[in-house]
Amino acid sequence: MSRIGKQIIKIPSGVSINLTPESIHVKGPKGEIQRSIPFCLSIVQKENISLQILRKDENISSREMHGLFRSLISNMVVGTSKGFTKILELKGIGYKANIDKKVLNLALGFSHPVKIEAPTGIELSVENNTIIKISGIDKEKVGLIAQQIRSIKPPEPYKGKGILYKGEVIQIKVGKSSK
Missing domain, CATH: 3.90.930.12 (Ribosomal protein L6)
Structure with a gap:
């Protein structure tokens, strides 16, 4: 399992996240960003305070994407709250x-x-x-x-x-x- 990919993303106050099966939309005080999610990953939102990225299968491409998309989504959350x-x-x-x-x-x-x-x-x-x-x-x-x-x-x-x-x-x- 990816060390970066399994870390939980904390959602600061003032940031709202809209999840669909194929995209994530992050809106905060600085602005809003949208990104599509690869089919091999899924995102779980827990009580509007944290996000967790999970792999649907264990093939090489999904393992490659796991840590990358966790970092990208974390950057989206930080960018919309702090910049x-x-x-x-x-x-x-x-x-x-x-x-x-x-x-x-x-x-x-x-x-x-x-x-x-x-x-x-x-x-x-x-x-x-x-x-x-x-x-x-x-x-x-x-x-x-x-x-x-x-x-x-x-x-x-x-x-x-x-x-x-x-x-x-x-x-x-x-x-x-x-x-």
Whole structure:
């Protein structure tokens, strides 16, 4: 049995869950998310305070899905109650960011500004022109947008300039030495 899959998901107050045999709909103070359930799994709701994911059979595909869907549903519950955030830092001379309506404008040393539009369900904000805060209820989307922004100018190993996750440490390499 999957160690993650057999853990029970606690439902915080303010979050309501609507179960059907083929989908789960989670609604909370931050928003609502819906996901389809694979045919090999079933979800049991206990007195509106907890959820448990169960396998219908013991074949390989259902064992693979068990822990994955427990994590996905747990992320749905946490996202609708608290939300998720990722913080990016800009390091480098002249690197800055600002928000114009729902468009993130980045000046990263290119000959042109880079513009990124926030998708639905994702909120972008900028602090001190160098810190980008990405927040939303879907952990998958928040991480994907953070990765897409970071991939525009990933940190380079010689000077450490680029877009970094908050708390990320770049191993600085030694440059060439003359003989």
